[in-house]
Amino acid sequence: MQWQVYMVECRDGSLYTGIARDLEQRLAAHNAGTGARYTRSRRPVRLVYAETRDSRSDAQRREAEIKRLRAADKRRLAGTAVART
Numbered sequence: 001m002q003w004q005v006y007m008v009e010c011r012d013g014s015l016y017t018g019i020a021r022d023l024e025q026r027l028a029a030h031n032a033g034t035g036a037r038y039t040r041s042r043r044p045v046r047l048v049y050a051e052t053r054d055s056r057s058d059a060q061r062r063e064a065e066i067k068r069l070r071a072a073d074k075r076r077l078a079g080t081a082v083a084r085t
Contacts, residue, residue, distance in 0.1 A: 001021055002021075002052050002053065002054060003019055003020070003021055003052070003053045003054075003055065003056055003058070003059035004019065004020050004021070004023040004026075004050050004051070004052055004053075004059070005017070005018075005019050005050065005051050005052075005053060005059050005062045005063050005066065006018060006019070006020065006023055006026070006027075006047060006049065006050040006051075007047075007048050007049040007050075007066065007074065007077070007078050008027070008030060008039070008045040008046060008047055008048060009045065009046055009048045009078070010038075010039055010042035010043070010045050011042050011043060011044060011045070012042050014042060015048070015071070015074050015075070015078070016030075016036060016038055016039050016042075016045065017063055017066045017067050017074075018036060018063065019053075019056070019059040019060060019063050023047075023050060027045070027047055030043070030045045031043055031044050031045060048078040048079070049077060049078040049079070
């Protein structure tokens with residue numbers, strides 16, 4: 001089964017990156033408050049980027065690469081405008 005590397009934008013404009021096998025289920029968990037601790041107080045979240053990887057290790061490697069990017073580069077990757085609040 002394939003893995004998804006995804007990025008969501010939280011209500012406060014911040015970005016969260018993770019991996020999942022079932023992306024729809026994972027997004028539902030984030031929005032229900034049962035996902036990652038980071039997103040619990042920043043609901044709702046919306047998907048802004050996803051890509052498919054063949055193995056968990058590939059997905060984790062790509063997740064780490066994305067997390068090391070600067071915020072502006074993450075936004076460019078996701079194709080979202082920089083949120084100003």
